[in-house]
Amino acid sequence: MTPSRTDPADGTAPHASHARPGSPRAARDWERARSIARSCAGQPLPAVPRTLADALGHALAEPLVALTDLPSFDTAAMDGWAVAGPGPWRLSGAGVLAGEEPGPLAPGTAVPIATGAPVPPGATAVLRSEHGAVDPGQDLLYDRSPGPVCAGRDIRPRGQECRSGEPLLPAGSTVTERVLGHAAAAGYDRLTVHRRPSVELLVLGDELLEHGVPRGGRVRDALGPLLPPWLHGLGAEVIGRHRIADDLGPLREAVRRSPADVVITTGSTAAGPVDFLHDTLRSVGARLLVDSVAVRPGHPMLLAELPATADGRARRLVGLPGNPLAAVAGLVTLAEPLLRHLGGHRDPGPVRLTAAAALPGHPCDTRLLPVFTAGQEVTPLPFDGPAMLRGLALADALAVVPPGGVVAGATVEVLELPGR
Ligand SMILES: Nc1nc2c(c(=O)[nH]1)N[C@H]1C(S)=C(S)[C@@H](COP(=O)(O)OP(=O)(O)OC[C@H]3O[C@@H](n4cnc5c(N)ncnc54)[C@H](O)[C@@H]3O)O[C@H]1N2
Numbered sequence: 142m143t144p145s146r147t148d149p150a151d152g153t154a155p156h157a158s159h160a161r162p163g164s165p166r167a168a169r170d171w172e173r174a175r176s177i178a179r180s181c182a183g184q185p186l187p188a189v190p191r192t193l194a195d196a197l198g199h200a201l202a203e204p205l206v207a208l209t210d211l212p213s214f215d216t217a218a219m220d221g222w223a224v225a226g227p228g229p230w231r232l233s234g235a236g237v238l239a240g241e242e243p244g245p246l247a248p249g250t251a252v253p254i255a256t257g258a259p260v261p262p263g264a265t266a267v268l269r270s271e272h273g274a275v276d277p278g279q280d281l282l283y284d285r286s287p288g289p290v291c292a293g294r295d296i297r298p299r300g301q302e303c304r305s306g307e308p309l310l311p312a313g314s315t316v317t318e319r320v321l322g323h324a325a326a327a328g329y330d331r332l333t334v335h336r337r338p339s340v341e342l343l344v345l346g347d348e349l350l351e352h353g354v355p356r357g358g359r360v361r362d363a364l365g366p367l368l369p370p371w372l373h374g375l376g377a378e379v380i381g382r383h384r385i386a387d388d389l390g391p392l393r394e395a396v397r398r399s400p401a402d403v404v405i406t407t408g409s410t411a412a413g414p415v416d417f418l419h420d421t422l423r424s425v426g427a428r429l430l431v432d433s434v435a436v437r438p439g440h441p442m443l444l445a446e447l448p449a450t451a452d453g454r455a456r457r458l459v460g461l462p463g464n465p466l467a468a469v470a471g472l473v474t475l476a477e478p479l480l481r482h483l484g485g486h487r488d489p490g491p492v493r494l495t496a497a498a499a500l501p502g503h504p505c506d507t508r509l510l511p512v513f514t515a516g517q518e519v520t521p522l523p524f525d526g527p528a529m530l531r532g533l534a535l536a537d538a539l540a541v542v543p544p545g546g547v548v549a550g551a552t553v554e555v556l557e558l559p560g561r
């Protein structure tokens with residue numbers, strides 16, 4: 142099959158300024174391109190069991206439901222004494238530590254207790270160690286606290302946080318470090334999560350250096366180091382990263398043979414003398430879903446459906462432009478929605494902040510502008526050219542600037558960057 146030259150998804154009219162040289166294709170509206178990337182994922186990848194340690198970064202395939210009441214017993218919230226009824230109290234017993242199961246406490250008595258220990262049956266409150274005074278004979282405890290020790294004071298009652306069976310987190314939640322802690326506290330050893338989408342990264346460009354200072358007309362490969370950790374943070378499993386020579390044969394073989402759910406290429410999206418991506422897609426029988434997006438930088442980005450694997454697994458390809466900031470634009474526009482949807486992650490919805498200063502726009506395309514945020518405000522950063530990473534390295538978000546720009550004080554959508 143040859144890459145489609147008509148618009149398979151919505152029939153948007155061609156727009157000459159965005160078409161590749163010699164191509165009648167229209168650039169996609171930015172929002173529409175993202176929605177195609179999301180919907181082309183179809184169903185999220187299948188659910189798999191994972192130990193807690195291996196579940197980090199996956200999305201929950203089922204709601205997280207409490208396996209127990211939390212806390213699962215009435216718990217001392219402070220070091221001191223468990224007391225039964227009003228004081229003074231006669232001291233009884235050696236004390237209760239966390240992890241023990243105490244016997245009952247008779248009315249009018251008290252027992253030393255440590256934070257986290259189960260409160261003895263019959264205890265009505267915990268008196269903090271700094272609020273109690275024991276008489277010199279060591280058997281009567283007096284209350285010296287500022288107010289009366291009302292029932293339940295400094296006891297965390299069973300089920301205060303949740304009841305057994307109560308839903309804690311919905312399916313689609315990303316398993317963060319915080320979720321791992323919560324799941325362990327709620328009694329989980331394993332979680333049912335969606336499989337991570339596998340990604341193979343193909344870095345194109347014979348001019349790229351992997352070490353040292355740029356020299357001899359060549360540049361350092363900035364995307365080889367930038368993309369794998371970013372993709373991992375999006376929930377992908379990066380199964381390979383390869384440099385591919387600027388030649389049709391090696392690129393075609395690498396794309397044809399890749400077992401990854403998503404192949405990501407960098408460079409070669411335009412129509413230069415050694416830009417072989419479109420020819421490659423045509424020759425492997427790919428179907429272009431997005432071929433150019435009305436966004437700056439990054440407009441030559443593309444998304445294609447590749448022929449399935451021998452065992453019938455769907456494969457997609459995201460072509461990121463070679464200019465590094467343009468590649469990041471392609472990553473957040475096409476790769477992120479595709480990978481998040483394949484991995485079963487819930488869409489958190491747009492974040493909107495206020496422009497502290499005017500955000501310059503492109504006359505007719507969306508612009509993705511590196512910004513830094515302070516409170517509810519965003520400020521644009523300099524060095525935002527397509528070949529530059531200086532502004533991005535300082536940024537904590539990309540502002541989605543509509544055509545024509547945004548005036549100071551107006552709201553603007555932002556895409557939060559990893560590591561902010
Ligand atoms: N006649 C036209 N030429 C170009 C157009 C156009 O519409 N008409 N679009 C320009 C835009 S916009 C972009 S973006 C680039 C996209 O080019 P490619 O995706 O084909 O990328 P390359 O040509 O391979 O490289 C472009 C540029 O980026 C540097 N590069 C590539 N890979 C890396 C990397 N991993 N790390 C750092 N830098 C990289 C490469 O050396 C080039 O300087 O096309 C424009 N041309």
Ligand code: MOO
Nearest residue numbers: 438439440467527
């Ligand atoms: O879209 Mo290109 O990204 O401006 O250099």
